Amino acid sequence: MNPVDLLGKIIEISHSNIELSSRITSILNIISRDMNAEEAIIYTFDKDRRLSCRYANQKSVLFKILNQYRCHVGEGVVGSVAQKRSPLFFTKRDIPPRFGCLFYPDLDGRIENYKLFAFLPLADDSYLYGVLALCAVSRDTLHDADKVFLSILSREVGGILRSYELILSSKKRISELATLTELGKMLTSNAEPRELLKNIALVIAKSLNATFVTIMLGYPFLKLDAQRFTYGIIEPSVQDHVEELEGAATRLLRAVSIKDCAPDEYEDSFKYTLFSAPIASKNRVLGTLTICAEKTGQSYALGEDGQYLISTIANYISSGLENTLLNTRLRDAVRELNDAQKRLIEQEKFRSLGEMTASIAHEIKNPLVIIGGFTKRLARQVDIDRTENKYIRIILNEVTRLESILNEVLNYVKETPLVAETCNINDYLDEILYLLTSDSSWEEIEISRSYNQGLSLVACDSQQLKQVLINIFINAHEAMHGRGTITIQTKQAAYENGSFVAISISDTGGGIDPAIIDNIFNPFFTTKERGTGLGLAISNKIIMNHKGHIDVENVAGKGVTFIIYLPVKNHTTKEELL
Amino acid sequence: MKNAKILVVDDEENIRLLFKEELEEEGFDVDLASNGLEALDKLKKGRFDLVVLDIKMPGMDGIQALNEIKNANKDQPVVLCSAYGEFKQDLSSWVSDGYVVKSADTRELKQTIKNILGL
Structure with a gap:
């Protein structure tokens, strides 16, 4: 394929809709085939600004070996090309002596068959995205035209990488915004504090693809019976770090990451990235929010600058909690008011019932006194052993009973002051x-x-x-x-x-x-x-x-x-x- | 000894009759009035050793009548007698000499009267 057609093909691929890593692999396949280079490998920067193999043509043999190594800018051939941003071309015979060996000392045995090497920086005018490495077994010379062509090509691939980064950062931004939108919706709802906190942890975990999210309330807040609200599982190996980070965030009143607290562990074996931020309101720390995600995981939002996002989320939560607190207080107040009103109505009902009872009792009392009083007089005039006297006694007993009922009623109705x-x-x-x-x-x-x-x-x-x-x-x-x-x-x-x-x-x-x-x-x-x-x-x-x-x-x-x-x-x- | 004169004031005719018969049996001379004004009128015209005064009456109630009676003659003995277990009386008013809850059993009323009259 002539260079113009080749370049055209590559541009076509780079503007296609297929997934980005597949696009780059396709381009590397074409370069490998057309340049007669068995290996076409791209190094890019990882999180720690170290160069590591990220993409290779399909038939690449070296990729699996090389991607176990990483190098700093300035280190080895790849690092040197990245540092100087100028390409290097050489054959096996004339490897520049300053490199000693080409990649790594123990790899030299594996690259004995390769005769020609080309290393090109993948950069545009302002920014370096990585390094393209070509290794060939079947050819040992490279024409100037090929070199020019490869330079143009590397600029094009740099462009693709740049757009890839832009897309990644937009995705990250979108995911952040989606999280914050979801949270905002939730925090303005009237959910119970318990439910609210559980749901917040869930939403953050889902939208940030986190391993776990845990909210710890250190302040005796909202009379909640639990203090920690977690979505996901906190691994025992992480538990201590979580507590350490929570302590640091509370103390420093700002977001902290595992890198600040335990840099050594973060570097090496630790497979998580961990952030903690204080949930504070008017400088009073209510609690902490801690988010954990796998380093290699697909968490767009929890990159190096996760502190910013987690602080924002924590601020959202604190204002939400304040809101909920106010709501709860309001609800309590309304309930108390309702209760008081009910009691008042009850009392009022009771009072009017009492007044009515008192007046009825009073109206009954007079006739009762008259009946009883005259019956007593009658009793005194009838001989005790006559049947009539027995009847009179019955009437008198019932009058006495009625009188005592009335007295009890009046007793009940009247307000007796307390003598405490x-x-x-x-x-x-x-x-x-x-x-x-x-x-x-x-x-x-x-x-x-x-x-x-x-x-x-x-x-x-x-x-x-x-x-x-x-x-x-x-x-x-x-x-x-x-x-x-x-x-x-x-x-x-x-x-x-x-x-x-x-x-x-x-x-x-x-x-x-x-x-x-x-x-x-x-x-x-x-x-x-x-x-x-x-x-x-x-x-x-x-x-x-x-x-x-x-x-x-x-x-x-x-x-x-x-x-x-x-x-x-x-x-x-x-x-x-x- | 001359019988003690008692004025019974009650708006219920049958209560008046009952008290009259019960008290006369005890040897008292009993006169009757059916409301406060009538009672004041009778007190102006004649002397009574004691007044038995119902509280709840139409027109002038017992408490008002008590005040009028005591204003005219603070030494006039008065016994309040009411169906209520309690009554409201403001502190500036006169206090009665006795208070009895109205009952078919008139023994308490009689005893209170005797105590006041020193019998």
Whole structure:
């Protein structure tokens, strides 16, 4: 093929759509065939700016041997051509003595058959992309025209390599942008922090082709139960480096790479590139982002300048976390507001119900007093042993019962202010139990106590609390029909950030039917033949007024446990007490 | 000894009747009024050893009536008697000499009256 046709063919290939490495291989095949050179090999720079064989013609024998070696610029024939950016042509006989040997001392045996060598820099006006090496067995001379042709050719191949680099860096840029776009989308979503962090790790790992991505939150953030969010698997051999890098990134407040922390390992056996960046907000380090990718892997974005990208991503995450934090706070606030509103409506409903009940009770009270009062007068005028007197007694009993119901209702409806005093619950329970159990109906009830002796003091209205406790004890007594065990336990308890004293009272009365358990605190709900259904409602109200609450644990068929939580009295210093 | 005179003030006719009969049985002279104004009128015209005053009444309620009575004569003994278990009274007003929850059982009312009159 004449040089013009050859060049035309090469230009045609270089502008084709096929994959870049295939294009270069095709060009090398043509050069090899047309130049009668058995070997056509291209050296390019690797990450460390060392020259290594990257491409060769298909039939190349030396490629497999030569690509095990790398050389710096200025080193050996290839390095020298790269340094001077001028071609070298020579035969086996006139290898310039300054090179000693052509490639490497132990390779000289393998190249004995080669008679002609040509080394050309692959460069354009400003930049060197590599070196083209040709070795021929079947010819030992090179015409000047061939040399000129090869020079033109090498410029053309340099151009192809340049476009390849441009494409690579654009791909890298696109991959970076895609990652950031994905992240941006995610961070503006309203996902829960946990989900968000997991998804961030996933997106980064996928779009950067990383081996693993791990986000470590060192700051007690968002009340999350986990501290590390990882996508992928952290190999044990990398684990230490991850922690070291995270420490460095936090300390230095900037992105760091494995190269900064452990350059030796990075150079040699280490097959990963590792970056870590602080996730910081207003100079407060919330955590770190660490990305790991294989050195030889297809990770466009994690090149030498990965620090820049990872810093950008970390900034994205920190603003996203801030955003999520605000969102979470907002959501909490809204929820609290809703709860407060619900409570308010409930209270309002209750209050108007209470007012209505009070007014009805009052209206009933007068007629009841009249009926009862005159019946009493009647009773005094009828002989005690007459049948009429028996009827009158029944009427009077029912009037008394109605009156006591009305009193309870009015008691429940009216707001009784708290008269708070400091109270030792253990002593208090003993006092009440002593009073209760002195009655003969309690003879067959066993009382089992388990007190926390170091129980905190509570501030409570002892009269009202007595009403609550007696109510629960009497309910237990009735549920067990006067025979069974009441177990009383006191302990410290934490509930929603508050410190409480818990009094639990269990009976062996068979428990409450699960179908009605939700109703037991409702006013006027009762299972007793003669009960107003106000006992537990009043108890609940009293405990709520104390800023405490009552829990019920029901084991149907066995028994029920009421747990009263009362807030611990705020710590008072001795000075304050005096 | 001359019987003690008691004025029972209540808007319910049957309550008035009940209290009248119960108190007369105890040996008191009982006069009746159905509201605060009528009570004030009767107090102006005659002397009473004690007034039993219902709280919830139309027109002038018991608390208002108490104030009027005490303003006119701060030594006039008054017993408040109401169906309510509690009532609201502002601190600047006069305080009654006794307070009884209205009940079919009139023993507490009688006892309170006797205590105040020193009987």
